[in-house]
Amino acid sequence: MDKKSIKVLVLSHSSELGGAERSMLDLFDYWTEQGLVEPHFVIRQPIKNLAKELRNRGWPYNAIHYTNWSQRNPSIRAEDIFRNASYNTKTIFAVEKLIKKIKPDIVMTNTIVSPWAALAAHFQMVPHVWFVREYGDIDHQHIFELGRKKMLQDIDTLSSLVVTNSKTLAQHVGEYIDKNKITTLYTPFNLEALERKSLQPVKNPFKHKDSLKLVITGRIAPSKGQSETAEAVGKLNNLGYDTELCVIGLPTDTLQQAIEKHGIEDKVHLIGQKSNPLAILAKADVGIMASHQEAFGRVTFEYMATSRPVVGANSGATPEMIEHGINGYLYEQESVKDLLEQLLHYARDRNLAKRHGYAAKRKAEKMMRGLYNADALFDKILAITSEKNKNIYPLNFSHRWLEYPGIAQKYIKDSEVISIKRLLYLRLRHRARIIVLWMLGFSDKNRGPVR
Numbered sequence: 001m002d003k004k005s006i007k008v009l010v011l012s013h014s015s016e017l018g019g020a021e022r023s024m025l026d027l028f029d030y031w032t033e034q035g036l037v038e039p040h041f042v043i044r045q046p047i048k049n050l051a052k053e054l055r056n057r058g059w060p061y062n063a064i065h066y067t068n069w070s071q072r073n074p075s076i077r078a079e080d081i082f083r084n085a086s087y088n089t090k091t092i093f094a095v096e097k098l099i100k101k102i103k104p105d106i107v108m109t110n111t112i113v114s115p116w117a118a119l120a121a122h123f124q125m126v127p128h129v130w131f132v133r134e135y136g137d138i139d140h141q142h143i144f145e146l147g148r149k150k151m152l153q154d155i156d157t158l159s160s161l162v163v164t165n166s167k168t169l170a171q172h173v174g175e176y177i178d179k180n181k182i183t184t185l186y187t188p189f190n191l192e193a194l195e196r197k198s199l200q201p202v203k204n205p206f207k208h209k210d211s212l213k214l215v216i217t218g219r220i221a222p223s224k225g226q227s228e229t230a231e232a233v234g235k236l237n238n239l240g241y242d243t244e245l246c247v248i249g250l251p252t253d254t255l256q257q258a259i260e261k262h263g264i265e266d267k268v269h270l271i272g273q274k275s276n277p278l279a280i281l282a283k284a285d286v287g288i289m290a291s292h293q294e295a296f297g298r299v300t301f302e303y304m305a306t307s308r309p310v311v312g313a314n315s316g317a318t319p320e321m322i323e324h325g326i327n328g329y330l331y332e333q334e335s336v337k338d339l340l341e342q343l344l345h346y347a348r349d350r351n352l353a354k355r356h357g358y359a360a361k362r363k364a365e366k367m368m369r370g371l372y373n374a375d376a377l378f379d380k381i382l383a384i385t386s387e388k389n390k391n392i393y394p395l396n397f398s399h400r401w402l403e404y405p406g407i408a409q410k411y412i413k414d415s416e417v418i419s420i421k422r423l424l425y426l427r428l429r430h431r432a433r434i435i436v437l438w439m440l441g442f443s444d445k446n447r448g449p450v451r
Helices: 019-033 049-059 077-100 116-124 146-156 167-173 190-197 226-238 253-261 277-281 298-304 336-348 350-369 372-383 422-429 435-442
Strands: 006-012 039-044 061-064 104-109 128-132 162-163 183-184 212-217 243-248 268-272 286-289 308-312 328-331
Touching: 006 019, 006 077, 006 116, 006 372, 019 039, 019 049, 019 104, 019 286, 019 328, 019 372, 039 049, 039 077, 049 061, 077 116, 104 116, 104 336, 104 372, 116 128, 128 277, 162 167, 162 372, 167 183, 183 372, 190 277, 190 298, 190 350, 212 226, 212 277, 226 243, 226 253, 226 336, 243 277, 253 268, 277 298, 286 298, 298 350, 308 336, 328 336, 336 350
Parallel strands: 006 039, 006 104, 039 061, 104 128, 128 162, 162 183, 212 243, 212 286, 243 268, 286 308, 308 328
Antiparallel strands: none
């Protein structure tokens, strides 16, 4: 029986083209190819590469200026806090207006860092699905204004379904979110498309024909392990194993210092960001996932899909994808010594990389066919949007979440205007949590306006 098509409104935390945004595009590519969804997107100003991808697909979008409820460096200046709260409140109103206009069957939020569409859906009593694609704090060093516990509890309150990108992350958020609401989705990668991209012509970054060729790709940062990988490459060469490392991503001073320290300038190739890193992966023997805490590892999957074994840190969701000694090796997180020992398997036996690469490709295929695929997720979403299940999570005005965010001046009568000074005081007093219900004419005790 054919499944019906549903209208979906999706908020992206940015208009960049990072891993979370690419995973979102992969999912909606899969669903729209089957005629399952009619998507409409909200993306963040200023407009960047994501907008082009949406236009190429003919998907409508609205660009709005908003900030996030988690940052690496949160604003502390009162005027910045006030301005951001104003932007974010206007975003809630704008999303509410969109909901009324396009009448989506469901609203979705892509990643945990921007809650504005969730709150708008809550006010409009439309079911909401929240995609949690990262830990936030322990992987990206974000600071949550409400703290991790309260943030996850609020995600629970505002969502009919919470979708994680790995079973490992599902277990992590399950400490504070109703486990019955949590499901897992492995991003529906188009394996044939990945294979085609890997075969496109590209300049080979490696210099030596017979070297062990390693590749590591992604955002370059201390937590991503590029420097410890460079150190392991230096030690491999010191042991007499000709080894090269290609680093895809914008280089940093810390990485450059590690390269110079070990005297391996001719062994490490910094090639910057590439529009098609898959073609570079195809030139390598082994992929490295050295991230200290990876929620899924899109790059890990791409290594596997291009028949490359993976040597990865034994943390986060990486062990969920790498079977030690079968399609790669796991090493003790941040241990250069253990990373070196695992890489030695491939340095000593070049055919082992090919055997493990074959197993990696089979593992990738199995993940796409398993229980955590896009078809299974759509069935769950369809159940949520059915008439009998609509609005099973009604508004709860007493819940703490509705204390955040906002300065909803448009809801305040002229005689009830609160001064800027008072608003700033409240904003700071509640650690960036002005009570939006005050502005809406509610309060926890008497649902009356606060003076």
